Amino acid sequence: MVQAKKWIMTKHFDGFPKQSDFELKEEKLPEPTDGQVLLEAVFLSVDPYMRPFSKFAMKEGDVMIGTQVAKVIQSKNEAFPVGSHVVAYCGWRSHTVCDEKGLIPIIAAWPKDISLSLALGTVGMPGLTAVYGLEEILELKQGETLLVNAAAGAVGSVVGQIAKIKGCKVVGSAGSDAKVAYLKELGFDVAFNYKTVDSLEEALKTASPEGYDCFFENVGGPSSTVALQQMKDFGRIAVCGNISTYNDTAPQTGPYPQMVILMKQLKMEGFMQNRWPHKNEETLKRLMAWVKEGKVKCREHVTKGFENMPAAFMGMLQGENIGKAIIAV
Template identity: 50%
Template sequence: MTTARKYVLESQFQGEPKRSDVKIVEEKLPPLNDGEILAEAVWLSVDPYMRPYMRRFKAGDTMIGTQVAKVIESKNEKFAVGDYVVGAFGWRTKTISNGEKLSKLDRSMYTDKKLSSALGVLGMPGATAYFGFLELCTPKAGETLVVSTAAGAVGSIVGQIAKIKGCRVVGFAGSDEKVGYIKGLGFDEAYNYKTITSLKETLQKACPKGIDMFFDNVGGDFYDTVLPLMNEFGRVSICGCISQYNLEKPEQGARLSGTILFKQLKIEGFIVHRWLARWPEAFKEMNGWIEKDQLKYNETVTEGFDNMFDAFAGLFTGKNLGKAVVKA
């Protein structure tokens, strides 16, 4: 009988996630039935969305998440031993699956050296950047885009896509190292939001013609400051609000209804799975940009399944540059 290890929720997160909120347990897996596969984790993803989504779960439930896994046993004719798949298996080392909702990796796109990219630039975060920006912000050449958490898995890709589309891009990140990184990606302006004196004054200087598009991963004061500086008919894509995830009580924000009304702003939040059927077209185009060196990506790799929580907690203290992944 096969043994799997998995992280389960010990208690609901209060404020910043703590190691005592989760624990690793062992699970005995039964023999495979016809139509099933046994997959072993190779790369696992940690993402900010896990923090608010886990509110829906109870103690004892497995931590959610996506992984790249290798098929090590199969009784399903669609999957052979040695195939690599992407599945929402959660934080676990081995998983039995009936094959539904699994994506088999196209090895012509994902080589052994970049299998982890199926969790990043050629995975959910990449699709988030592609559709969240192109579909909601509808960029036009010459327009100005502001991106928060611009050195992260999504923001760094958004900024580069905007440059490919001929836009001017202003990004904000949480350290001088990250500012240097996004400048190297081609951002026109980049700032460390922790060291600037005034976000409003910085934005006014960086965007003398106003802001046409805003891709927001942060929410809170950052959102409240950007909106009044937007041009008429500006577009805002709300991808996340990481500044709010660890708060025990909601913040009281600015009242911006008048700004939205009179500037006729379009503001839309989204969950990327609305475009799930179109993800392959995004990955095909993005892979082309990667091969032409128009799109670059970085991964912060944590070694070892036992260190997975540390990788997750690091998302909320700014430890990751680009996509955070765990090598099992």
């Protein structure tokens, strides 16, 4: 028997989550049976998607959803030997007994000098999201101008760097001067703090007077309405997130974008990275190659201690992180 810990959601969040909305519990896990493994979490992820999913896909008392890099410490499955590492959708658990369903082996020949935590970030789901948004949805072409908001986050920071690799002009917005400085380090052509500019419209016009071919949308809300007005005719928008609305207690109302979409003949499509699982292996290899070559740089906001999961989650929702928010157990 293994003594494990887990974080549950005690009640649905009323607006922004509070520490009292979570409870740390212990449980005894059975020994793995044939085909099963016992996992021990090494790194855990907190991501914006957890906020809407907690509302629509979870019941009170459920273990918080989420992904982790875990080490196999007991195994009755030859495909996952003791000592190997996997990416697992186990939620906020310190240990898990499970079968191989949903377990993803760490890519072969993972470099020893690169932290396995990147399998939750640049060389994981956020990196895949960046690639598929740019290539499958936007079909970004060399010489085009791309706008990305929440640009210093786990996805946005990778989006901008890949767009530069593809020979594009990249404009990024973020919520602090430190984040803007980081975007400039990454090679963004223009970066600005949307909280301090006098006018978002003027900031976007100054950054790219000719407008934008593509928009990688992570934020939603009123700022999205302003951005759409700066799109070129026949522009393309990939809707990845809507973080400005996740903690609202009441739905936002207008203005509505349909007229701008119509008059500019824009193409706007929502997506999630799990639409292209058949491409993941090749895409992860490309991402790792870019990291090793120094073409894609990674920054992580690391919180130490499984007991600090709620604090890390709430901090991420408040925009405290630059790059990927990670919990190191």
